[in-house]
Amino acid sequence: xxxxxxxxxxxxxxxxxxxxxxxxxxxxxxxxxxxxxxxxxxxxxxxxxxxxxxxxxxxxxxxxxxxxxxxxxxxxxxxxxxxxxxxxxxxxxxxxxxxxxxxxxxxxxxxxxxxxxxxxxxxxxxxxxxxxxxxxxxxxxxxxxxxxxxxxxxxxxxxxxxxxxxxxxxxxxxxxxxxxxxxxxxxxxxxxxxxxxxxxxxxxxxxxxxxxxxxxxxxxxxxxxxxxxxxxxxxxxxxxxxxxxxxxxxxxxxxxxxxxxxxxxxxxxxxxxxxxxxxxxxxxxxxxxxxxxxxxxxxxxxxxxxxxxxxxxxxxxxxxxxxxxxxxxxxxxxxxxxxxxxxxxxxxxxxxxxxxxxxxxxxxxxx
Amino acid sequence: xxxxxxxxxxxxxxxxxxxxxxxxxxxxxxxxxxxxxxxxxxxxxxxxxxxxxxxxxxxxxxxxxxxxxxxxxxxxxxxxxxxxxxxxxxxxxxxxxxxxxxxxxxxxxxxxxxxxxxxxxxxxxxxxxxxxxxxxxxxxxxxxxxxxxxxxxxxxxxxxxxxxxxxxxxxxxxxxxxxxxxxxxxxxxxxxxxxxxxxxxxxxxxxxxxxxxxxxxxxxxxxxxxxxxxxxxxxxxxxxxxx
Numbered sequence: 001x002x003x004x005x006x007x008x009x010x011x012x013x014x015x016x017x018x019x020x021x022x023x024x025x026x027x028x029x030x031x032x033x034x035x036x037x038x039x040x041x042x043x044x045x046x047x048x049x050x051x052x053x054x055x056x057x058x059x060x061x062x063x064x065x066x067x068x069x070x071x072x073x074x075x076x077x078x079x080x081x082x083x084x085x086x087x088x089x090x091x092x093x094x095x096x097x098x099x100x101x102x103x104x105x106x107x108x109x110x111x112x113x114x115x116x117x118x119x120x121x122x123x124x125x126x127x128x129x130x131x132x133x134x135x136x137x138x139x140x141x142x143x144x145x146x147x148x149x150x151x152x153x154x155x156x157x158x159x160x161x162x163x164x165x166x167x168x169x170x171x172x173x174x175x176x177x178x179x180x181x182x183x184x185x186x187x188x189x190x191x192x193x194x195x196x197x198x199x200x201x202x203x204x205x206x207x208x209x210x211x212x213x214x215x216x217x218x219x220x221x222x223x224x225x226x227x228x229x230x231x232x233x234x235x236x237x238x239x240x241x242x243x244x245x246x247x248x249x250x251x252x253x254x255x256x257x258x259x260x261x262x263x264x265x266x267x268x269x270x271x272x273x274x275x276x277x278x279x280x281x282x283x284x285x286x287x288x289x290x291x292x293x294x295x296x297x298x299x300x301x302x303x304x305x306x307x308x309x310x311x312x313x314x315x316x317x318x319x320x321x322x323x324x325x326x327x328x329x330x331x332x333x334x335x336x337x338x339x340x341x342x343x344x345x346x347x348x349x350x351x352x353x354x355x356x357x358x359x360x361x362x363x364x365x366x367x
Numbered sequence: 368x369x370x371x372x373x374x375x376x377x378x379x380x381x382x383x384x385x386x387x388x389x390x391x392x393x394x395x396x397x398x399x400x401x402x403x404x405x406x407x408x409x410x411x412x413x414x415x416x417x418x419x420x421x422x423x424x425x426x427x428x429x430x431x432x433x434x435x436x437x438x439x440x441x442x443x444x445x446x447x448x449x450x451x452x453x454x455x456x457x458x459x460x461x462x463x464x465x466x467x468x469x470x471x472x473x474x475x476x477x478x479x480x481x482x483x484x485x486x487x488x489x490x491x492x493x494x495x496x497x498x499x500x501x502x503x504x505x506x507x508x509x510x511x512x513x514x515x516x517x518x519x520x521x522x523x524x525x526x527x528x529x530x531x532x533x534x535x536x537x538x539x540x541x542x543x544x545x546x547x548x549x550x551x552x553x554x555x556x557x558x559x560x561x562x563x564x565x566x567x568x569x570x571x572x573x574x575x576x577x578x579x580x581x582x583x584x585x586x587x588x589x590x591x592x593x594x595x596x597x598x599x600x601x602x603x604x605x606x607x608x609x610x
Contacts, residue, residue, distance in 0.1 A: 048434075
């Protein structure tokens with residue numbers, strides 16, 4: 001049939017026979033893609049009188065937004081904080097991540113000496129994903145402005161505190177904040193409130209972690225603009241009924257209105273007890289972000305989280321896609337299957353195993 | 368006419384759907400021979416419950432019709448009169464409506480041909496009756512101020528020109544209108560009654576819609592169900608007809 005599309009000549013693909021995650025529910029709907037974005041089929045039909053050029057049969061699978069991993073320190077033999085062959089390492093990891101349904105991620109650097117940051121950061125450019133691998137949204141700097149007592153596996157001699165309480169401290173250590181999406185810091189460090197404010201003004205997400213902060217210090221940090229908690233429960237003071245610490249942010253009433261505090265949980269069954277996962281999720285379901293951590297992959301964590309918390313499939317999928325996108329402020333075009341969003345999505349079977357991964361509407365991995 | 372009475376809404380819907388399917392298959396449509404299905408239409412194109420959205424979500428998204436062959440009256444057209452004339456022209460160009468499927472309002476109207484509409488009217492602009500506005504409120508969150516008051520509609524005459532007419536009527540609140548439509552005379556106050564003078568009309572209803580009819584009428588048509596059911600026997604699909 002001759003083309004009669006008035007807006008664009010690019011081919012349109014219609015994904016049929018699938019259940020898509022839309023409006024927080026799995027619905028039996030087709031997904032339409034053109035030029036790497038999700039298309040509104042009703043507008044196509046009435047305004048352009050257009051139709052699909054190709055149809056892809058999804059064999060009744062679940063079609064969910066691609067997973068977004070905001071904390072991943074490496075994998076497959078690569079450690080992002082080592083500093084050797086940075087581009088090669090990122091490329092390898094981003095390629096392998098496709099097998100686990102991750103379409104965008106934030107490579108994470110642990111506490112390191114300044115020369116490592118100065119070398120590594122310029123080589124970790126933000127770029128879109130594609131057949132070569134998942135997209136890099138920006139770097140997550142986990143340290144060095146963290147607590148000594150809660151440093152975990154981070155090297156002690158590289159820890160720092162704020163000397164001037166301003167961005168200068170950060171620029172001295174990191175070199176530059178280009179390519180940086182998230183900074184994890186300990187809010188009890190003196191000078192942190194102004195640092196948090198300045199980072200937030202720059203558009204960097206501030207996360208609290210590796211810290212011995214009490215609840216009021218944590219609340220103050222959120223009032224300055226912090227919006228994330230790095231691996232909740234791990235590397236922070238445990239919940240105490242008279243001072244819940246950072247964990248108390250999940251139900252704090254001192255937070256600015258309309259502000260959601262997101263939190264990542266390593267849902268691998270090792271770093272957190274399933275009961276702890278459930279408590280956190282029940283207390284604050286709209287903030288849950290699944291993280292992969294240690295050697296657990298993202299899809300494994302989604303499955304484990306679902307099983308451990310007993311939540312719905314939709315909630316588990318959103319914890320790995322919508323919530324990270326909301327955290328990073330990119331949910332207009334990532335983390336959802338809304339019209340106009342980037343067509344990054346995964347096909348899953350009913351037990352949430354990844355069968356195929358798509359970026360920009362193109363298949364980039366298939367089992 | 369045929370009066371097909373099913374037990375409930377779901378069975379009535381299913382019967383009607385099978386009938387339409389059979390008619391299309393028997394017609395053997397092809398690229399040169401279009402089966403023109405007529406449906407009542409006319410709400411202005413507003414979000415979210417526009418007729419376009421309604422038709423997309425309940426019909427078009429499930430079928431592979433070429434969008435160029437889906438013609439909906441555009442309530443936002445600059446010249447509404449012209450839009451109506453063009454619509455009549457498009458029907459003529461498609462060789463007329465093969466089957467018109469519609470419902471009936473509680474005041475007995477077909478499409479938006481409110482009481483008092485001429486029985487030979489064509490596609491035109493209509494002001495809606497209060498009853499119709501109330502009935503449509505459910506599409507607009509029950510907020511009467513949001514319900515459109517004007518609409519474009521096919522005329523009674525336009526529907527009478529269709530080769531066959533199928534009217535779906537379910538629910539006790541439509542029972543009086545059905546009585547007026549088939550057991551009383553042809554009257555422009557109950558515009559559906561015009562179809563008494565159409566050679567091929569079929570009314571599909573549920574038990575509740577027959578509550579105002581004479582027992583004799585209902586028994587007579589129920590007795591014909593074995594004949595009616597032959598009309599919905601499964602046929603081969605269209606593909607089997609392709610040579």
